[in-house]
Amino acid sequence: MQCEVVIEFDPQTNSFCATVPGLPVIVDADSEEEALQMAREAIEFCFEDNHERRDVPHSERPGYAKVVKVEVNVPSSR
DSSP states (O other): OOOOOEEEEETTTTEEEEEOTTSOOEEEESSHHHHHHHHHHHHHHHHHHHHHTTTSOGGGSOOOOOOOOOOOOOOOOO
């Protein structure tokens, strides 16, 4: 299974933040590699936890995310 992981670098804190759309995963790390590893472990934990709680309503289970593009109207500069 593959999951999307979004990695952002914050120059103010000199750290990397990884999030996973559709899952409650947010990790901070000193390197991109560490952020990816921590995100991978958090994703696995989410699905292990969900597997153990099959009686939990669907609204409380990890969901899915969808990335879409939208057209926006931006005023032209003068």
